[in-house]
Amino acid sequence: MIKQENLTSKKKAYISSELQLKMNRIIKGLTNQLVKKPKTLFLIDSIGAFLTALLLFVVLRNLTEYFGMPKNTLTILWSxxxxxxxxxxxCFLFLKRKWKLYIKIISFANLFYCMLTSAFLFIHHDELTALGLTYFLLEIAIICMLAYIELNVAAKILNTSCDNQIMPGSKSCL
Structure with missing residues (x-):
């Protein structure tokens, strides 16, 4: 019985480490692609922020009894x-230069949003339902993952006078 439990825990650890390796490869590949096209990062971020605002404003505000987060708190979050x-x-529509700076700004803003949401989860924990807690924890996890990718992309964009260039990695600086 002990050998079987030990084997099961080793199997779980192996699967967990394999999953972690695959996830790291996916994030590294995504980061490398986004370094070449940093404008796409702003598109992804804007779509995510729009969906978050829409869900908070339209769905969660009208179904507070199912989620448990007060409407005034949801107003702060959706705004x-x-x-x-x-x-x-x-940034997606008009930014032509200084990608690194603006990517860092939105990544830290996203981390701020996660901290704000976490604070509200703590403050309103007695009012939250399981569905509400699940929604907000998933939202925090997704946004933290995005911020992690954004910070990695910003770190890989070279610190040169060419940070002002139209696209990182091009031969000439405009």
Missing amino acids: TAACFWLYSAV
Whole structure:
């Protein structure tokens, strides 16, 4: 019986480490692609922020009894997400230079949003339902993953006078 439990725990550890390796490869590949096309990062971020704002404003505000988060707190969260959507959309549409700076700004803003949401989860833990807690924890996990990727992309964009260039990695600086 002990050998079987030991074998099962070793199997679980092996599967966990394999999953972690695959996840690391996926994130590294995604990061390398986004370094070549940093504008795409702003598109991804703006779509995510728009969906967050939409879900918070339309769905969760109208179904507070199922999620448990008070409407005034949801208003703070959806308006914050809407500001991030506007920022990322403007960067996607109009930004031509200084990718690194603006990527860092949105990544730290996303981390701030996660901390704010975590604080609200702590403050309203008695009111939250299992569905509400699940929604917000998943949202935090997804946004933290995005911020991690954004910070990795920003770190890989070279610190040169060419950070002002139209696209990182091109031969000439405009």
